[in-house]
Amino acid sequence: MTATATDSGTTAYGVVDGDDRLRALRAGVAEVARELREHAPAIDADPERASLPYDSAAVALIRAAAEPPERRGTTHATGVLAGWRGTCLERVVATLELARGDAGALLGAPGPALAGIVVDALGSAAQRDFFHDRVADGRTRTFFAMTEPAHGSDATALETRLERVPGGYALFGRKRYIGNAARGGVGVVFARTGASPLSIRAVLVERPAAGWTARRLDTLGLRGAWLSEIDFDGLPVAEEQLLGAHLPASRRGLWGAVRTFNNVRIQVGAMAVGTALAMLDRVDELAPGAPGGQVLRARVEAARELAYRAAAEVDRNPDPRAAPAVAKLAGSGLPVAVGQWAARVLGPGALLTDPLLEKWVRDARGFEFMEGTSNMQRLHIADGHLRRGPHRAERPS
Numbered sequence: 001m002t003a004t005a006t007d008s009g010t011t012a013y014g015v016v017d018g019d020d021r022l023r024a025l026r027a028g029v030a031e032v033a034r035e036l037r038e039h040a041p042a043i044d045a046d047p048e049r050a051s052l053p054y055d056s057a058a059v060a061l062i063r064a065a066a067e068p069p070e071r072r073g074t075t076h077a078t079g080v081l082a083g084w085r086g087t088c089l090e091r092v093v094a095t096l097e098l099a100r101g102d103a104g105a106l107l108g109a110p111g112p113a114l115a116g117i118v119v120d121a122l123g124s125a126a127q128r129d130f131f132h133d134r135v136a137d138g139r140t141r142t143f144f145a146m147t148e149p150a151h152g153s154d155a156t157a158l159e160t161r162l163e164r165v166p167g168g169y170a171l172f173g174r175k176r177y178i179g180n181a182a183r184g185g186v187g188v189v190f191a192r193t194g195a196s197p198l199s200i201r202a203v204l205v206e207r208p209a210a211g212w213t214a215r216r217l218d219t220l221g222l223r224g225a226w227l228s229e230i231d232f233d234g235l236p237v238a239e240e241q242l243l244g245a246h247l248p249a250s251r252r253g254l255w256g257a258v259r260t261f262n263n264v265r266i267q268v269g270a271m272a273v274g275t276a277l278a279m280l281d282r283v284d285e286l287a288p289g290a291p292g293g294q295v296l297r298a299r300v301e302a303a304r305e306l307a308y309r310a311a312a313e314v315d316r317n318p319d320p321r322a323a324p325a326v327a328k329l330a331g332s333g334l335p336v337a338v339g340q341w342a343a344r345v346l347g348p349g350a351l352l353t354d355p356l357l358e359k360w361v362r363d364a365r366g367f368e369f370m371e372g373t374s375n376m377q378r379l380h381i382a383d384g385h386l387r388r389g390p391h392r393a394e395r396p397s
């Protein structure tokens with residue numbers, strides 16, 4: 001690896017800093033991410049009405065990065081994504097820069113998002129085609145519905161039922177804190193057919209549909225994400241909507257989706273790091289050289305490097321427990337820490353007069369909960385260490 005200057009002016013032996021293609025990707029995405037920043041205050045103020053323009057380069061890039069290569073077409077976005085293979089590392093590089101634009105606007109963008117990762121991992125060729133056709137209009141948002149009012153961290157206890165009915169199945173239950181559900185066109189819902197964790201299945205659901213009602217929750221932060229609550233009252237589900245039918249029972253549903261969580265966990269850590277960098281940049285503009293800033297920036301840069309390294313590890317071994325959890329744990333608390341520091345160095349009330357900084361301070365708490373709380377990450381890290389064999393490599397699950 002080579003030692004190069006980072007964009008913060010420090011010298012680093014970084015996973016990305018030593019790779020021309022990844023550095024170009026990072027710079028290209030950073031450029032496009034400015035659009036997210038531009039629209040972020042309006043989306044935060046009125047998420048019901050404001051949104052990223054559907055024809056923007058940012059929306060095209062976010063969608064293209066999550067689409068199979070043969071569907072990507074040729075746009076400015078595909079130029080930025082030149083050589084894109086869809087690796088975890090590429091996604092982390094891009095997600096971090098987009099979140100440095102604005103994480104709330106990113107989470108509200110149309111495109112395959114998290115549901116796409118699950119459909120690509122568990123869906124048959126026909127299900128993948130159906131899903132990607134459905135989002136090809138560039139306006140359709142997607143949802144990934146796992147969390148319930150009484151079950152967040154322990155997904156194996158989820159209660160939403162997939163009941164056998166003549167001609168197929170029907171969904172009953174309630175999901176909560178589901179991004180974009182109240183405006184999504186297609187997504188994945190996790191539900192159980194029986195008592196065993198292996199009976200939990202991922203179901204492809206298209207909206208509008210009878211037996212589905214959803215409302216947006218009014219949240220303090222990350223308002224662009226449209227966290228929603230959904231009620232299922234007998235939503236009809238055909239056999240072909242169940243993902244993973246072609247896979248062994250142990251690789252369907254929840255167990256099959258766990259592999260995708262390793263990837264997503266690092267993306268959430270990267271979003272937190274991107275937000276922390278955005279906040280540091282803003283404080284630097286308002287109060288250049290404020291005491292403590294350099295130390296905080298060094299911590300944030302270290303978390304960025306951890307995210308890159310965890311992603312590179314996932315690309316080598318898709319099942320590591322510890323590395324993604326370390327990356328998420330290191331990143332998720334940083335926006336909160338930067339916000340507290342900003343309040344100290346800028347003085348009382350200063351956050352209230354800077355709309356973006358004030359918004360990011362509200363957004364900061366969300367990263368702790370998305371894709372597993374810090375306590376859950378500590379449990380994954382402990383589990384990863386217990387799995388380590390004599391050569392310090394984790395044994396696959």
Ligand SMILES: Cc1cc2nc3c(=O)[nH]c(=O)nc-3n(C[C@H](O)[C@H](O)[C@H](O)COP(=O)(O)OP(=O)(O)OC[C@H]3O[C@@H](n4cnc5c(N)ncnc54)[C@H](O)[C@@H]3O)c2cc1C
Pocket residue numbers: 143144145146147148149150151152153154176177178179222225227366367369370371372373374375376
């Ligand atoms: C911005 C945002 C977006 C989200 N998007 C989605 C989405 O699109 N789809 C979706 O399905 N969900 C989504 N969620 C929900 C998220 O996944 C849950 O909030 C998360 O899983 C935690 O669940 P919970 O809120 O029910 O907390 P709980 O599980 O009730 O946890 C409460 C507290 O108890 C602690 N705790 C729980 N179990 C243990 C344990 N075994 N050991 C030690 N401590 C423990 C936790 O660390 C936490 O501090 C989103 C959340 C946020 C904030």
